[in-house]
Structures are given as structure tokens and as C-alpha cells.
Amino acid sequence: MPDVFADLVGQPEAVDTLRRAALAAAETVRAAAALRDGGTAEATPAGGDPSAGGDPAGGGDPALGAGSAMTHAWIFTGPPGSGRSVAARAFAAALQCLRGTGCGECAGCHTTLTGTNADVRFVVPEGLSIGVSEMRALVLRAASTPTGGRWQVLVIEDADRLTEAAGNALLKAIEEPPPRTVFLLCTPSTHPDDISVTIRSRCRLVALVQPPAEAVAAVLRDRDGIAPDVAAWAAAASQGHVGRARRLARDPDARKRREAVLAVPRRLTSVGACFDAASTLIEAAEAEAAAAVAEADTTERSALETALGAGGTGRGAAGAIRGAAGQLKDLERRQKSRATRAQRDALDRALVDLAGFYRDVLTVAMRAPVTPVHTDVATMTASAAGKWTAESTLRRLEAVLSCRTAIETNVKPRIAVEAMMLALWRG
Structure with a gap:
């Protein structure tokens, strides 16, 4: 059976934490719907675990409080290739899952994984930083009511690229979270150079590890159909980075670039x-x-x-192009x-x-x-x-x-x- 966490390689503890949180979130949605329809269901998430900790900020949905497996702000950390953004994307899909399990089959899972869910926004910076104006606009949109009746989710795949002002804008939203809004941040570590201490203190941490080479090789072999010997070599050479292992196994140009790099020590003669x-x-x-x-x-x-x-011939077309220079x-x-x-x-x-x-x-x-x-x-x-x-x-x-x-x-x-x-x- 498909599963939204299937691509998260070698992270059993993280997957267990996120599954329990998704189940708790689903129960919160169910209980809220029952109360809205005049029922008497308690708005306490299932899967609550006191050892998991409560909502650090104490805001947002009252059901996401102390003892809940779910909270409104998360940080995913780990070395390159460990799957920080994969984990965040999978968790976002599990939160939108109509079955509450991250089944990978329903419309909520499918639209989230393909990036077309109206209630999930992915921030993937193309430049060197994420500016304050962009972050304010995203936070404002994330504060709206979920169209699907579940959660508004904001996934920031490179939160370490937030400028100081952008970080402050995000911090205010995390401190006073709107109901049914969840923030998922991905950073290499919780060092102050990567994420501010105040943001870190208001989020639950999911620490990912470098996947073992054997697990990466198994994915390449079983899921991608790569020959076992090539899969084992690529998994070791990529140092646990699944995406890079796949490129090395499939792309001759990637292998040539690697060979050129490894030839550097021999070239340093003067x-x-x-x-x-x-x-x-x-x-x-x-x-x-x-x-x-x-x-x-x-x-x-x-x-x-x-x-x-461009290419228009009607009145004003030339003027429109000139005015588009900015x-x-x-x-x-x-x-x-x-x-x-x-x-x-x-x-x-x-x-x-x-x-x-x-x-x-x-x-x-x-x-x-x-x-x-x-x-x-x-x-x-x-x-x-x-x-x-x-x-x-x-x-x-x-x-x-x-x-x-x-x-x-x-x-x-x-x-x-x-x-x-x-x-x-x-x-």
C-alpha cells in the first residue's frame, strides 16, 4: 500500500513521531467537526503522549495543548541528504490525509505531494535568502481558514536562509498561531546560525540522521531498479544522500564530475x-x-x-513591452x-x-x-x-x-x- 512516508529512508523514530502526530491531528479535526455538528465529542487528540511534550507556545488550536502528540510548529533538522524536506512534505500530506493516516492514496495526500493542495504552501528559496516581504505575505495567507476543513500548512524547506527581519515576522506568527495553522521548518541544525533561539524554543524538534548506506542502496535497488553493485557503490559514494546516490547511479555526467573532483589531490604539484x-x-x-x-x-x-x-500587434502592444522593463x-x-x-x-x-x-x-x-x-x-x-x-x-x-x-x-x-x-x- 502507498504511504506518504515511504520515501523517508532510514528514519524509523522520526516516522513514528510524525505518524502519532498525524493521528492526533486527525482526531482534533474529527472532534471539532462533531462539536460543530452538535455532537459531544471531546476535542482531545488521540495518540496523546505526555513524553512527547506539549505545544511550546501554548497558542493556536486549544486541542494542541500539553500532552498532545501534535503541535503547531515543527523543526526538521539533519545532515544533507537525510530527508528534511521529504519528512516535512510527507508530514504535510499526512495532516491533509482524509483518512488521517498518510495513506498516500486519497486526494489530500496526492494533492499535497504534487504541490497542488490549496491549503499547503511550500517555500523553496531560489536565491540566497528569504526576505521579510515574502514571509509576511506567506504568514498572512497561512492564517486563512483551511478550504478543505483540515489544516493550513506552511512548509519552509530552507529556514536557515531567513533574513533576520523575515525570522522575526515568522516568530510573531508562531508565538500567536492562528487556529488550524501548522508551521514546518527545515534547517541543517538548531545552531543559532541556522535558526534563531526564540523560534527554536517554540517548535518541536524532529532530528533526522544520515541514512545508512545499506538503506539507501535498498531503495535504489528495489524502487528504482538499479543493479545491486551500482546501487551499493552509489549509496556509499553519496554518503547517505538519497537524491545524490540516484544521480550518481543514473547520470554519467554526474559520475564524470565526481571523478574530476577526486583527481584534484594528484594535480596539486605546485x-x-x-x-x-x-x-x-x-x-x-x-x-x-x-x-x-x-x-x-x-x-x-x-x-x-x-x-x-510580447508578439502582440494591437494598439498599445509596443508601449506595454516598454513599460514591462521593470x-x-x-x-x-x-x-x-x-x-x-x-x-x-x-x-x-x-x-x-x-x-x-x-x-x-x-x-x-x-x-x-x-x-x-x-x-x-x-x-x-x-x-x-x-x-x-x-x-x-x-x-x-x-x-x-x-x-x-x-x-x-x-x-x-x-x-x-x-x-x-x-x-x-x-x-
Whole structure:
């Protein structure tokens, strides 16, 4: 039987928590409907569990109070690829499920998973941040009465990109939640750099873990029909990231980009080679990002020009196009921001692969009984472990992680990558 949580790989504890919350939410809806129809049902959710904690803010629907398995604000955290947005989307579908179980078959589940449910809004920032004006508009819309009689759900897939002002606007809504409105936030962690302490204190936390490689391989093998050996390799190489594992297994270009990244340590033979390697890595990320956003950019611009009267021959058509310059400029600004985000995401994937290589070298040098990430470059890993000391390998690994941190804090990617390459060469 289909299930909205089927794509959430290797997270049994999180799935159990969300199932109980969905059942409690369904009972809240049922009890409210009974009272509205003149019944006497108590508006206390089923599945209540005192150990699950109550509503941190104490607002919103009175049925979502202390001892309830359900509350109005949630934070999903976990490492990249753990399924933060998958969990939030699945939970949103379970809340809209007409059977209250997240069956995956009813109209509520189907429309939510496909993004067409009128009561569920997904915030997937294309740029580097989520602004206050966008957040205020979303909060205002989320405060309306659910058209389907269940819940208004606002899913913010990258809540760590909220600006300070946008975070404050969201905080006010979470502190004084409208009845039947649920906020689902996804962040890498609960560190203040990712989500404000005050927002965190008013939300229930669902901590996801990195799925084991065996679970990822099983999904690729059983659901996607990928050969067992390829699935096992891709699962290990992706370091538990289901989406990336699927790309590596299916996309030859993705495999070539990974191979180019893993060849970097061999290329660092001089200062000049370091700068060449940095340029190659940056240009590869730019090319990957450009390919990823090109189709969307073209479609958006064509749709906007058509809406503004492009190609029209009637009276005023030329004037309408001239007057649309501001809207076209705004579209170009948003597309540029999206391209920058895509470039940084592509570069980060490359850095994760590079960090995995140095991690493997360190584990070989220390003879640690752990499974390697990059099984297909075992010879190069063993050679590096024989030449480098464990201390120098650890410094190299730290250089890669420091580069990721620098880029996250808006250091120019080229500067950060060049500094990293020099540190890798020096050891």
C-alpha cells in the first residue's frame, strides 16, 4: 500500500513521531467537526503522549495543548541528504490525509505531494535568502481558514536562509498561531546560525540522521531498479544522500564530475597547479549550475513576456513591452540569485566528495575499521595514506571543511577554493 512516508529512508523514530502526530491531528479535526455538528465529542487528540511534550507556545488550536502528540510548529533538522524536506512534505500530506493516516492514496495526500493542495504552501528559496516581504505575505495567507476543513500548512524547506527581519515576522506568527495553522521548518541544525533561539524554543524538534548506506542502496535497488553493485557503490559514494546516490547511479555526467573532483589531490604539484585546479573546480560548478537553471530561466522569461504582450500587434502592444522593463529586470535579478545559489550548491557537493577522500585516507592511515566512502579509488587512497602523516591528512580535511564554512559565510568562492588548494598542497 502507498504511504506518504515511504520515501523517508532510514528514519524509523522520526516516522513514528510524525505518524502519532498525524493521528492526533486527525482526531482534533474529527472532534471539532462533531462539536460543530452538535455532537459531544471531546476535542482531545488521540495518540496523546505526555513524553512527547506539549505545544511550546501554548497558542493556536486549544486541542494542541500539553500532552498532545501534535503541535503547531515543527523543526526538521539533519545532515544533507537525510530527508528534511521529504519528512516535512510527507508530514504535510499526512495532516491533509482524509483518512488521517498518510495513506498516500486519497486526494489530500496526492494533492499535497504534487504541490497542488490549496491549503499547503511550500517555500523553496531560489536565491540566497528569504526576505521579510515574502514571509509576511506567506504568514498572512497561512492564517486563512483551511478550504478543505483540515489544516493550513506552511512548509519552509530552507529556514536557515531567513533574513533576520523575515525570522522575526515568522516568530510573531508562531508565538500567536492562528487556529488550524501548522508551521514546518527545515534547517541543517538548531545552531543559532541556522535558526534563531526564540523560534527554536517554540517548535518541536524532529532530528533526522544520515541514512545508512545499506538503506539507501535498498531503495535504489528495489524502487528504482538499479543493479545491486551500482546501487551499493552509489549509496556509499553519496554518503547517505538519497537524491545524490540516484544521480550518481543514473547520470554519467554526474559520475564524470565526481571523478574530476577526486583527481584534484594528484594535480596539486605546485602553486600554479593549485590555482589551475581551483579554476577548474569553480568553472565546473558554474557549468553544472548553468545547465541546471537554463531551462527554468528560459521558460520563466518566455511566460512573462507572453503575459506582458510580447508578439502582440494591437494598439498599445509596443508601449506595454516598454513599460514591462521593470518586471523583466526583476525577473533577471531573481534568476541571477538562483544561479548563484545553484553554483554554490554544486561547489558544495564537490567539496563533500573531496572531504570524503581525505576522510578515507585518514581512516586507512589510522587502520580504522570503517567502510570507505570512495571504494573505487582505493588504490589512490592507500598511496596517499602511505605518503602523508595522519596529522597532515587531518589538516587537509580541515582545509576542505573550512572552505565550505567560508563559502557559507559569503566569502567569494574563488578566493575560498584557491586558499583551500594551497592548504591541500602544503599539507
